[in-house]
Amino acid sequence: EAGVAQSPRYKIIEKRQSVAFWCNPISGHATLYWYQQILGQGPKLLIQFQNNGVVDDSQLPKDRFSAERLKGVDSTLKIQPAKLEDSAVYLCASSYMVQETQYFGPGTRLLVL
Amino acid sequence: QKEVEQNSGPLSVPEGAIASLNCTYSDRGSQSFFWYRQYSGKSPELIMFIYSNGDKEDGRFTAQLNKASQYVSLLIRDSQPSDSATYLCAVSPGGGNQFYFGTGTSLTVIP
Numbered sequence: 001e002a003g004v005a006q007s008p009r010y011k012i013i014e015k016r017q018s019v020a021f022w023c024n025p026i027s028g029h030a031t032l033y034w035y036q037q038i039l040g041q042g043p044k045l046l047i048q049f050q051n052n053g054v055v056d057d058s059q060l061p062k063d064r065f066s067a068e069r070l071k072g073v074d075s076t077l078k079i080q081p082a083k084l085e086d087s088a089v090y091l092c093a094s095s096y097m098v099q100e101t102q103y104f105g106p107g108t109r110l111l112v113l
Numbered sequence: 114q115k116e117v118e119q120n121s122g123p124l125s126v127p128e129g130a131i132a133s134l135n136c137t138y139s140d141r142g143s144q145s146f147f148w149y150r151q152y153s154g155k156s157p158e159l160i161m162f163i164y165s166n167g168d169k170e171d172g173r174f175t176a177q178l179n180k181a182s183q184y185v186s187l188l189i190r191d192s193q194p195s196d197s198a199t200y201l202c203a204v205s206p207g208g209g210n211q212f213y214f215g216t217g218t219s220l221t222v223i224p
Binding site: 043089 | 147214
């Protein structure tokens, strides 16, 4: 079974630029999560989708971050404009159902200069 | 506010010893508890989950849950250098709500 795929793996941008990350969850997993993990901290949930609907985006900085999951499969997370404090690893995870085990992708390392 | 607390460590144990990792949580209604291992530069991978009070064993790993004390722990028996990683505790309040991760405990197993 293929795991969660993410791209790109690394991204370096300057502040005020925009960036987009892509995630393809495990086949059949209805729930998809985007996390932000800053160095030395645990993952922080940004947004949770159930199929193509948003379940929780309470910690998503909506003035600069946006996410979508069209057709309930792939998802993209966008930051526009980026700030220095957005430097982090962005992890995508999926699970068959809510509350079940989440499986993580390899993550995208973002550095904002 | 829902919180998950872990000692950040670092925790060092000699090879072959038992490593004990602890986690407390604030939401008494939490229903699902997970332990993830994260190697440096890698993404978290699931070690174990536990839903009911008591112990759950899987190979060298034992998860212990005490809902009355709002405490979950992970024991690693016969620790190996390959167990050196950061261990993340995750708690789900239930009702379809999000997971909350602790900051992780860094474990070093000394050969």
